[in-house]
Amino acid sequence: MRIDNLQYANWSEKIFRQMSEGHVDAVHVTIAYHENFRETVLNIEQWNRWFEQFPQYIFHGRQATDVACARETGRTAIFFGLQTPNSIEDDIGLVEVLHTLGVRFMQLTYNNQSLLATGCYESQDTGITRMGKQVIREMNRVGLVVDMSHSADRSTIEAAEYSTRPIAITHANPYSWSAGLRNKKDSVIQAVVDNGGMLGFSLYPHHLDGKSDCTLENFCAMVADTAERFGVTSLGIGSDLCQDQPDSVVEWMRVGRWSKTIDYGEGSAAQAGFPPMPSWFRDNRDFPNIESGLLATGLSQTEVAGIMGGNWHRFYAENFVPQN
Amino acid sequence: MRIDNLQYANWSEKIFRQMSEGHVDAVHVTIAYHENFRETVLNIEQWNRWFEQFPQYIFHGRQATDVACARETGRTAIFFGLQTPNSIEDDIGLVEVLHTLGVRFMQLTYNNQSLLATGCYESQDTGITRMGKQVIREMNRVGLVVDMSHSADRSTIEAAEYSTRPIAITHANPYSWSAGLRNKKDSVIQAVVDNGGMLGFSLYPHHLDGKSDCTLENFCAMVADTAERFGVTSLGIGSDLCQDQPDSVVEWMRVGRWSKTIDYGEGSAAQAGFPPMPSWFRDNRDFPNIESGLLATGLSQTEVAGIMGGNWHRFYAENFVPQN
Numbered sequence: 001m002r003i004d005n006l007q008y009a010n011w012s013e014k015i016f017r018q019m020s021e022g023h024v025d026a027v028h029v030t031i032a033y034h035e036n037f038r039e040t041v042l043n044i045e046q047w048n049r050w051f052e053q054f055p056q057y058i059f060h061g062r063q064a065t066d067v068a069c070a071r072e073t074g075r076t077a078i079f080f081g082l083q084t085p086n087s088i089e090d091d092i093g094l095v096e097v098l099h100t101l102g103v104r105f106m107q108l109t110y111n112n113q114s115l116l117a118t119g120c121y122e123s124q125d126t127g128i129t130r131m132g133k134q135v136i137r138e139m140n141r142v143g144l145v146v147d148m149s150h151s152a153d154r155s156t157i158e159a160a161e162y163s164t165r166p167i168a169i170t171h172a173n174p175y176s177w178s179a180g181l182r183n184k185k186d187s188v189i190q191a192v193v194d195n196g197g198m199l200g201f202s203l204y205p206h207h208l209d210g211k212s213d214c215t216l217e218n219f220c221a222m223v224a225d226t227a228e229r230f231g232v233t234s235l236g237i238g239s240d241l242c243q244d245q246p247d248s249v250v251e252w253m254r255v256g257r258w259s260k261t262i263d264y265g266e267g268s269a270a271q272a273g274f275p276p277m278p279s280w281f282r283d284n285r286d287f288p289n290i291e292s293g294l295l296a297t298g299l300s301q302t303e304v305a306g307i308m309g310g311n312w313h314r315f316y317a318e319n320f321v322p323q324n
Numbered sequence: 325m326r327i328d329n330l331q332y333a334n335w336s337e338k339i340f341r342q343m344s345e346g347h348v349d350a351v352h353v354t355i356a357y358h359e360n361f362r363e364t365v366l367n368i369e370q371w372n373r374w375f376e377q378f379p380q381y382i383f384h385g386r387q388a389t390d391v392a393c394a395r396e397t398g399r400t401a402i403f404f405g406l407q408t409p410n411s412i413e414d415d416i417g418l419v420e421v422l423h424t425l426g427v428r429f430m431q432l433t434y435n436n437q438s439l440l441a442t443g444c445y446e447s448q449d450t451g452i453t454r455m456g457k458q459v460i461r462e463m464n465r466v467g468l469v470v471d472m473s474h475s476a477d478r479s480t481i482e483a484a485e486y487s488t489r490p491i492a493i494t495h496a497n498p499y500s501w502s503a504g505l506r507n508k509k510d511s512v513i514q515a516v517v518d519n520g521g522m523l524g525f526s527l528y529p530h531h532l533d534g535k536s537d538c539t540l541e542n543f544c545a546m547v548a549d550t551a552e553r554f555g556v557t558s559l560g561i562g563s564d565l566c567q568d569q570p571d572s573v574v575e576w577m578r579v580g581r582w583s584k585t586i587d588y589g590e591g592s593a594a595q596a597g598f599p600p601m602p603s604w605f606r607d608n609r610d611f612p613n614i615e616s617g618l619l620a621t622g623l624s625q626t627e628v629a630g631i632m633g634g635n636w637h638r639f640y641a642e643n644f645v646p647q648n
Contacts, residue, residue, distance in 0.1 A: 038362060045417030093369030101424055 200238025358580030524562025
């Protein structure tokens with residue numbers, strides 16, 4: 001089982017073909033950043049057209065069993081996710097509506113304060129809001145996973161504790177390995193893992209030690225170390241692959257419509273665009289490199305299989321269905 | 325199996341309880357008239373709240389097997405439908421989105437010209453439009469049934485012939501029995517039936533011979549006659565029950581937001597509101613009256629069982645799933 005639990009590529013037949021060439025059984029794709037509900041539905045309509053056009057490569061994944069179906073048919077199951085809660089606007093009823101439309105992960109915040117919680121770029125972290133608590137309960141009820149990848153520390157710890165079902169950090173790395181606002185302190189990872197949650201390792205250069213120059217050995221040593229400290233069954237991949245995206249898209253991610261001035265976030269004025277990916281992870285065909293690298297650290301076949309997809313698969317099975 | 329293939333009540337716990345008291349296994353409910361997409365989603369959110377509040381009586385029906393599940397658990401499966409195509413606005417992608425949200429019937433027109441076809445109150449009927457043809461194909465593909473209850477003759481016949489899957493007139497009666505713009509001429513019924521479609525008999529007084537004073541015997545004789553002329557397996561019930569609705573709602577149905585002046589439609593200035601229901605069909609508990617009345621005409625047990633729900637059940641099984 002091979003699962004990448006976060007990508008936001010400039011989708012094309014080429015990329016869908018590469019997914020199946022890389023034997024990636026499931027990908028959690030971001031379908032919206034700052035889009036409101038109607039705009040998110042337009043993005044879902046675009047995905048429906050891709051499912052119609054490229055059935056030989058992809059189909060809409062809704063439940064864990066779709067991952068096995070993908071493996072059996074040599075295709076990739078596409079699971080929807082949202083990087084901000086803007087898609088539900090201020091309407092809690094949209095949580096169930098979006099789950100019905102296939103959404104399986106939603107971040108309570110992107111980098112900013114949201115209606116629900118605090119993002120990792122704010123100077124003050126006030127934790128989960130009144131609406132945030134209501135929305136977490138509703139997400140728990142319908143089977144929509146709370147994703148805190150871009151959230152601030154206190155908000156993430158509170159979400160892990162308040163949620164009655166496991167939550168996820170779909171794409172980030174330990175702060176102790178590479179200090180950055182988007183990487184996660186040990187106390188945050190511990191809170192997520194203690195409540196049954198998952199951490200997906202990011203391959204996005206700004207999250208890597210040495211950025212684009214990070215070596216495969218360094219990355220895999222960090223994964224092995226994290227497995228030792230937090231337990232190997234709570235770990236997976238969330239590559240944050242943004243393949244073929246024009247630099248205008250990283251600006252959209254960073255400033256959406258909330259600002260009139262550019263905030264370079266993890267980049268800088270001198271390096272405003274997408275950074276180059278590490279040489280050993282360029283696209284969906286390079287997962288075998290990571291697999292080999294992890295085996296070289298001394299992790300067992302079973303442990304590596306869990307990190308490469310088995311752990312996310314178990315998490316999908318437990319968390320995408322409505323609560324009893 | 326007992327199915328009512330059209331109701332638009334002022335929904336309440338009382339009405340949901342009456343559905344189960346009447347052993348109505350499935351009801352096709354109207355969830356929108358003139359609402360745009362976002363407003364339709366708000367109505368779905370309201371239904372989701374009712375499903376949460378009254379699980380002992382109702383649940384969301386999506387496929388034919390849900391009708392048997394309803395029967396086994398003593399509840400009613402609620403299937404969604406739209407009386408106008410306003411919910412898809414001018415966006416064909418919303419056909420699949422609404423089907424995913426559970427919509428199973430959509431009228432191509434209400435009484436007026438729509439983007440798709442001509443309604444039964446227009447003086448000129450130009451048939452299916454360019455967009456109408458595209459939308460019929462898309463409805464065929466995803467398993468959303470074309471409903472022509474409020475459409476004009478030519479548009480209905482063209483829809484029956486252009487559609488690659490059977491269509492429905494969910495709630496109307498033969499014009500030959502009770503002349504009115506909403507009832508259907510023989511040639512229209514024939515076109516629908518010839519293409520595998522269904523006619524649901526309406527109990528709405530404006531569609532009845534003698535309106536509110538129509539007798540059960542008269543109604544059932546008409547059903548038996550229609551069965552003889554068009555085939556008993558193409559017939560069902562679509563009561564158009566508007567229980568407990570205030571008169572403001574019939575005005576909303578008639579004029580929506582398209583007119584600044586009142587059009588009384590089937591009513592009149594003197595009788596602008598909802599007409600009283602016939603004494604033998606006041607609510608969901610009165611289906612046994614119709615069943616007895618139909619048996620009294622000489623129709624067989626099997627034939628009556630088909631009209632009371634078996635025929636719609638077969639139609640659901642064949643038409644709610646995506647095309648191969």
